[in-house]
Amino acid sequence: MRLRWLGLFLLTALLPAQDFGRLPEWAAQVARATAGEAAPENAVAWVLLDRTEIAYTGSGEIRQRRFRLVKVLGERGLRQGTFVIHGLGGKGNKVKKLKGWNLRPDGDLVKLDSDDVVTMNDASEAEFSTDTVTGATLDRVVKGSYIAFESLEAIQSPIGPVAATGLLETIPVRRWELDVAKKEGWFTNLQLVDVRIDRRHFLPWIAKVEPLGATGLAVSNLPVLPEDEGGHPHRYNVLPVIRVRFLDPAHPAARMWATWDEVARWTAGNYATATASGGVADLHGRKGPEGLNALWSWMAAALNYKQVYLSAERGWVPEQTVEVGRKRYGDCKDLSAFFIAEAKMLGFTAHPTLARINEGEIEAQEEPFPIFNHVITALRLDKSLGLPGEVESPKGRFLLVDATDPFTPFGFLGSGHCGRRVMICLPDGAQWVTVPDAAILRDRLSVDLEGEVNGSALRATMKLKETGAYWNLRAIAHKGGAKAMREALMGGRFDLPATAQIEVVRLGDPLSTDRPFEVEVKITHPDGFHRNGAEWTLAAWGIPYPPALIQKAGTLRRYPVASMATGELSYHATLTFPAKIKPVLPERKGDTPFRTFEWKAETEPMADGTRLRLSLAHCYKPVTFGFEQLDKGLQAWKQDRGLVKALREDGLAFTAVAN
Structure with a gap:
């Protein structure tokens, strides 16, 4: 065993060391300076430097350079071998230079080849656009690789010389720099150009900022952007960002941003x-x-x-x-x-x-x-x-x-x-x-359901009336008619199995906005009333889903807690059963920061079974718990989730009544 470990030691010693001198000089300096530093705990990659230089060259044009050096620490960090630039396309944006280096732990250096740079249109299926994405991927990236990218863009935006950049990433950043300048030439006089740098939402994320040159700034050891936190406000309103404006009195599209x-x-x-x-x-x-x-x-x-x-x-x-x-x-x-x-x-x-x-x-x-x-x-x-x-x-x-x-x-x-x-x-x-x-036209939906249970099969007629866009039924019908409506209800709305059947009996006119939009469907669910241990469970058609988990157990909350959900639901169902049953949850009221609801389940004995009447009045309440209320917001979310989960599970559960 001793000889084996000695052999491994000698083999490792003979492997060529990473020669930082093979990287570009700016990256080599950073790599040498950080070689002895311990990487952040549990990080899959570590951004050693991310530097952006934004220069105004006159006539509304910006030149933007980017320098980025990353050390790969784990398998999930291999994606750092890809670099992406989002551009305006056409004359608005030109990628003048894009270079890349992969210094591997075995000493090999892989450089970016021009064939590895790809530019494509950045548009969804619903739009046509000249926006572009230019991307490049370095080959043979492994754990221990030092990844360096350098880019240069010329940006001539129709709305003038403005730029914005975020700071946080899903991996730790050791050093982040922004340098802003006016680049005068022989025939350009930019003395009257005013440079404005606006910082937004730095607190509580970033407390210390270092000046960099006359107009730049730097930040060290940035916090990691939370990856697994849901239930927060839109990032536009909470994450740190820097906006740069060059106010050129000689250029109208630049002057207007004053x-x-x-x-x-x-x-x-x-x-x-x-x-x-x-x-x-x-x-x-x-x-x-x-x-x-x-x-x-x-x-x-x-x-x-x-x-x-x-x-x-x-x-x-x-x-x-x-x-x-x-x-x-x-x-x-x-x-x-x-x-x-x-x-x-x-x-x-x-x-x-x-x-x-x-x-x-x-x-x-x-x-x-x-x-x-x-x-x-x-x-x-x-x-x-x-x-x-x-x-x-x-x-x-x-x-x-x-x-x-x-x-x-x-x-x-x-x-x-x-x-x-x-x-x-x-x-x-x-x-x-x-x-x-x-x-504001309030989003409202009324659900009226009548049906019967035969064994485990459930057959029902459902009438929907929508005001506003509670389920976007008007838009669905306008775009795709009965077929699109059936697919929407089968999928996310009711989550029906493939063995279920939906027939769209009637659709209102989606453009008749002077009245609620109406949909009538017939549904057959072969297992809509299924046995679950000692209870039977009814399919939850139209009942709100519990909110998702928004936080990993044992981790500190970073984002504010928020819900922007709106809308009112009125749900009524009358169902007949061939057996004597009683509800597990006859009634319940709920009032949380996120919603109010009132639930009732009433039964009426019949000669050959039971008639069941269900009703739910439910209303969402938009709410935000700020940075100073993280624990309170998280606890309120958990309680709300548990309450709605219990409503769906217990409210739609039934037990047999002894004769």
């Missing part, structure tokens, strides 16, 4: 150009408020929402409204511009209004930056139309309209706009307003 008024004027100008002509919609001569309702109905029936970005500018500039009318589709900018142009033909003035939905919310005191992801419109009103979406501001009364939402009645907004701040872009500047609560 104030929100400038952003609003630039946006208003773009829409004024796109909405120069209207009259595409056939409104049969109707004017005034009646004409607005007719326009809303016409757009819902004739136009489709689709993202089409065939140039980088299209992410910000709407298409000519005559083209939208001709093609019969457009994105939020295009449909909002179309509404503005057609409303003008009716004698109304409307303005583009910038918003942010789904991906976090705009906070108070935000500095000017491209933080919006949605466009709606603000219709100026000389007097009230009596609609809930109206809002009063220092610059007048407006009606907020989301032209991308044909399933919401005119005068209302969908639940995604609840409480959001939006910026009305007027020709003379910005007007911020908050969406009023009365404007």
Whole structure:
């Protein structure tokens, strides 16, 4: 045994050592300086340096360089051998240089070959886009490898020289640096360019920041981004980020990021150009408020929402409204511009209004930056139309309209706009307003079920009535009709086995927004009332699922605890059984920070069995527990989860009644 260990020792000693001098000089210096340091506990990889250099070169162009050195510590760290750059595509973004090195523990050096660099379109199936992803993967990465990447991009964004970068990763970062500069040439004078660096949400993640040069900064030993924590606010509102703006008085798209008024004027100008002509919609001569309702109905029936970005500018500039009318589709900018142009033909003035939905919310005191992801419109009103979406501001009364939402009645907004701040872009500047609560169409669903049990088989007729988008039934029916509705109910809504059957008996008109949307289906479940030990369990059609686990046992919570779920459910079921049964849970009330509910299960004896009546009134409550309430929020989530889990398990469980 001693000879064996001696042989292994001699073999290891003969292996070539990693020669850091074979890495580029910036990476070699860091590798040598950290060679004796202990890696963070349980880390699969360790970012020794992540440095970004952002330089303004004039005429709206940014040059961005990235230097990254990572030491691979475990199998899951092998993915660090891939480097990705997200670009604008077209003229907006050029990857000028991308180099990579893999210094293996056996001493071999693998360099990145140009054939290993791939650029592809970055668009989903629902959109067309020139956004690109440039990626490269180094070969033969193993545990102990030092991975270095160096990149250079030239960015000419249509919205000006602005950039943003996050700091935290799912692996520890030893040193993170950002250096910002103005790069003057022989024929460029950038003395009047103002450089703004805005830091957001650094606390409680990052307490100490070091200055780096005149305008840069550095952070050491960054905390790890939590991977396994759910139930938190959108990362936009809680994670640290740095935003950089170069305010160049000689370049309009750079100058506009000095104030929100400038952003609003630039946006208003773009829409004024796109909405120069209207009259595409056939409104049969109707004017005034009646004409607005007719326009809303016409757009819902004739136009489709689709993202089409065939140039980088299209992410910000709407298409000519005559083209939208001709093609019969457009994105939020295009449909909002179309509404503005057609409303003008009716004698109304409307303005583009910038918003942010789904991906976090705009906070108070935000500095000017491209933080919006949605466009709606603000219709100026000389007097009230009596609609809930109206809002009063220092610059007048407006009606907020989301032209991308044909399933919401005119005068209302969908639940995604609840409480959001939006910026009305007027020709003379910005007007911020908050969406009023009365404007939100509440998401509601009523479920009425009648059926019978025969053995373990359950047959039932179910009638659904939806207001708003509780289950998005209108959108499902509009897009795919009865087939899509059947697939949606079979899957995530009811989680039925393949042996079950659903027949869609009736679908309402998804565009008739003056009444709840109705769906009627017949369902056959071969095991809808199955034996579970000494009890029988009924299929849980329409009963809310328990919230998921959001925290690994034994780990400290890092994110705030939050739930954005909304909506009200009214559930009623009448079922007949050929046996005498009684409910395990006849009634229960619940009131947590996340929901309220009231449950009842009542039985009525029959000559040949039992009639069962179930009812549930359930309402979600959006709530956030901040960083100072992590333990309280986590405990509240666990209690809420246990309560809902017990409701589903005990509320749908039954025992036999002795004769």
